[in-house]
Amino acid sequence: MAEENKVKLHGMWASPYVKRVEIALKIKGIPYEFVEEDLVNKSQLLLQYNPVHKKVPVLIHNGKSICESLVILEYIDETWKNGPPLLPQDPYKRAKVRFWTSFVEKELLENVLLVVRSEGEAQEKAIKVVFEKLKLLEEGLKDLFQGETHHIDGENMGILDIVLCSLFGAHKAQEEVLGVKFIDPEKFPLLSSWVTAFTEVAVVKALQPPHEKLVMVYQFLRQKALRPSAAGVEVKEGVYVTSLSRSSPF
C-alpha cells in the first residue's frame, strides 16, 4: 500500500471522541496505525496537525490531517465507499441521523459531563436535565426507528450509533462513579435495549477498555473538576494524568 494511502489516527486510549473514529475505521475495515498521544506533553506533531484545537482525535490520510471526530466520521464515510455506510442514502433520513447526533453531542454529552464535574445541588440539577434529555431521546427513537427493533451489528453501525456508544458504552462505569442510573430499562426501554445492543457488537467490545479503567477515568474527571486546587493535587494531577495516559490500552 502506498505510503500516501496510509491512515494514521492520533488519539488517546481514554478519549471517547477517539473511540468514535476507531469504531468507524474498524467497521469500514480500514487498516490504520494508532499513535498514542500524551495529552499533558503534547507532541510537536499533534500541535502541527491540529493547531486550532490541539486535541485528539486527528486522522492523517494522504498526508493531510482532519480534526474533530464528527467531521472525521463524515470524511471516512465519503472517502471509503466500499465498506458499510455510516449514514443512510436518503437525504431526509440523513437529516434525522445528523439531527439526533447533534442532540446527543450537544444536549446529552455536555450535561452528562456536567454531572461528572459537579456535586451537591448543582449535580442534582444537572442530573435532572440529563433525565429530561434522555426522555426526549427516547421519544425521538420511536420516530427514528419507526416502531421497529433497531438491530445493530458490525455491519450496520452508523454515526448516531457510534456517537451514542461513545457516550453510554461506559454507562456501567458512570453508574458506579456517579451513583445514578441513566440507562434505566424501565424509564427508557428503547434507549436501554439500543445501548445493550451496541455494547455487544464485536468491534465495540474489542475497543472498550476494561470496566476498572473506565471507572478510573470517570473518577479522575471528577477529581480534576472538584478538587483541582487541593494542595499537592497539581503535582499529583501531573502524575495521575501521566499514569492515565501511559497506562495505555489493555
Add this chain to the structure above:
Amino acid sequence: MGEEVKLFRSWSSPFALRIVWALEIKGIEYEAVFEDLSNKSPLLLQYNPVHKKVPILVHNGRPIAESFVILEYIDETWKQVPLLPKDPYERAMARFWAKFCEDKVLTSIWSAFIKQGKEQEEALVAAAENLKFLEKEMKGKKFFGGERIGYVDLVLGWLANLVSIFEEIIGLKIVDEEKFPLLYSWMQDFAEAPIIRDNWPPRDKMIVKFQALLDAAIASSSSSSSSSK
C-alpha cells in the same frame, strides 16, 4: 412534481437567515412562515418539539430542524449551485471551519457583547484569538468557499451584519480592520452580495432588539451580584 418548501423563521434570527440565503442562492421557491418567538405557533411546536426553535425547513410536509442539518439537507436535495465542495477532504475542511465558527467564534463574540467587566475582557481576547485563525484561513480567497459564497460563508454570515451592531451598542471594536484586513473585506464582500444584501433584517430594529437584550443581561447580573461567588 409538486415541491412544497416552507421555512419557519423569525424576522431577526441569524440562524434562520442562513437558510434563507441557501434557498435564495439555489433559486428554490419557498414560503416563509414568520414566527413570533414569544408566542410560538402550535405548528412550530409540532415540527420542532425537541428544541422549539427556528429555523425549521418543511419539505413536502416533512420537517427538518437545526441550521447545519438543514444546510446539508438542502445541498443534498437540490444539487444546483453546490454549497459544499465535491472533494471529501475539502468538505471536511468546510465542516471543520463551520464548527469552529459556531462553537468558538460565535460564542466568544456573543460573550464579548453580552458580558461585562473581566468576563468581557476575557471574551474579547478569546474572540481575537479565534478571529486570527479565520484571518489566516482567508488568505488567497475572496470567500471561504473560494470564488463564490459557500457553506462556511453562510454559517459565518451573521458576522458581516451583527458585529457592527454589537460594536455600535457596546462602543468597542470587535473586528478591527487593521488587525483583520482579510476578514474585514470578506465582511464587506459578503454583505454586499445581492442575495445577502436584500435579506438583512432592518438595522434600526436590530439595534433596539440587541440593546434590550444587553440591558436585560446587565440588570440580571447586577441584581444577582450580591450572591455571586
